[in-house]
Amino acid sequence: MPSVNPENSGTESGIEIVQLPCLSDNYCSLVHHHDSDTTLVIDTPDAEEITRQLEYRGWSLDYVLTTHHHWDHIDGHEQLKEKFGCKIIGSLADHERIPGIDLTVNDDQQLQLGDINIQVIATPGHTLGHVCYWLPEAEAVFTGDTLFSLGCGRLFEGTAEQMWHSIQKIRSLPQQTMIYCGHEYTASNAKFAAHIDPENTRLQQRQMEITELREAGLPTVPVSLKLEQETNPFMRVDLQALQQSLSLSGYSAEQVFAHIRKLKDQF
Ligand code: ZN
Numbered sequence: 128m129p130s131v132n133p134e135n136s137g138t139e140s141g142i143e144i145v146q147l148p149c150l151s152d153n154y155c156s157l158v159h160h161h162d163s164d165t166t167l168v169i170d171t172p173d174a175e176e177i178t179r180q181l182e183y184r185g186w187s188l189d190y191v192l193t194t195h196h197h198w199d200h201i202d203g204h205e206q207l208k209e210k211f212g213c214k215i216i217g218s219l220a221d222h223e224r225i226p227g228i229d230l231t232v233n234d235d236q237q238l239q240l241g242d243i244n245i246q247v248i249a250t251p252g253h254t255l256g257h258v259c260y261w262l263p264e265a266e267a268v269f270t271g272d273t274l275f276s277l278g279c280g281r282l283f284e285g286t287a288e289q290m291w292h293s294i295q296k297i298r299s300l301p302q303q304t305m306i307y308c309g310h311e312y313t314a315s316n317a318k319f320a321a322h323i324d325p326e327n328t329r330l331q332q333r334q335m336e337i338t339e340l341r342e343a344g345l346p347t348v349p350v351s352l353k354l355e356q357e358t359n360p361f362m363r364v365d366l367q368a369l370q371q372s373l374s375l376s377g378y379s380a381e382q383v384f385a386h387i388r389k390l391k392d393q394f
C-alpha cells in the first residue's frame with residue numbers, strides 16, 4: 128500500500144489532487160491532469176487562496192465543479208471565472224442558485240474534462256441539489272457537505288431518508304476510494320461517534336489518530352471509504368452493532384439514521 132499524502136494522491140493516473148484549507152474550516156481541492164494540462168477546482172470558498180495556489184504551481188483553471196449552493200462553496204465562482212475564463216459546472220436542480228453556471232449536470236452523468244473522467248452522484252439531503260463527484264481513475268470522491276469524516280451534513284433541505292439513500296450511494300463505491308469532504312469537522316464528529324458507538328475499537332484508534340493530527344496542525348482528510356465504513360455511525364445505521372449500542376434493534380435503517388441525526392444536532 129502506498130502511503131497516503133493529501134498533497135498528492137492518484138499519481139499513477141497522472142492526476143494530482145491538492146486539498147486546500149480555506150476560511151476557518153473549509154476544504155476545496157485542485158485536481159490537475161498532467162498530460163492534458165487540465166485543472167479543476169471543486170468548490171470555491173476563497174478565490175484568492177485558490178488563485179495563489181494555482182499560480183504557485185503554474186496551473187490555469189479550466190473548470191469549477193460545484194457540490195452545492197451554500198455561500199462557503201460558491202463564494203469565489205465569479206471572481207475565478209473572470210480571472211481564468213473557466214467553465215462553471217453544477218447540478219441542474221441548483222442552477223438558479225449557482226453564480227456564473229455554464230453547464231448543468233444530473234445524477235449518474237459522466238463527464239470527461241480534458242482526460243479526467245468524472246461521475247456525478249446526486250446526493251440530496253443537506254440541500255436538495257447537492258451532488259458529489261467521483262473520479263474513478265484517481266480513486267477519489269468529493270463529497271462536499273454530504274459526507275464528512277465520522278459525520279454527515281445537517282439536513283437543511285432534504286429528509287433523513289433522502290440523506291441515508293445518498294450516503295448509501297457513497298458507501299457502495301470501491302473501498303479504497305479516498306473521501307475528500309468540504310469541512311474539517313472530524314474531531315468534533317469523533318466525540319459524537321464515540322458517544323453513540325463506545326464499543327467500536329477501530330473508532331477509538333481513529334480518535335487517537337485524529338487528536339495527533341490536529342495537534343500537529345494536519346488535516347484528518349482525505350480518508351479512505353473503508354475506514355469510514357468501519358467508524359462513521361451515519362454509514363453504519365443498518366448494522367446490528369450500532370443498533371444494539373443505541374438500543375434500537377429491529378428499527379429500520381432510516382429510523383436509526385433519523386434518530387442519530389437528531390441526537391447529533393443536539394449534541
Ligand atoms: Zn453546506
Ligand code: FE
Pocket residue numbers: 197199200272309310
Ligand atoms: Fe459548507
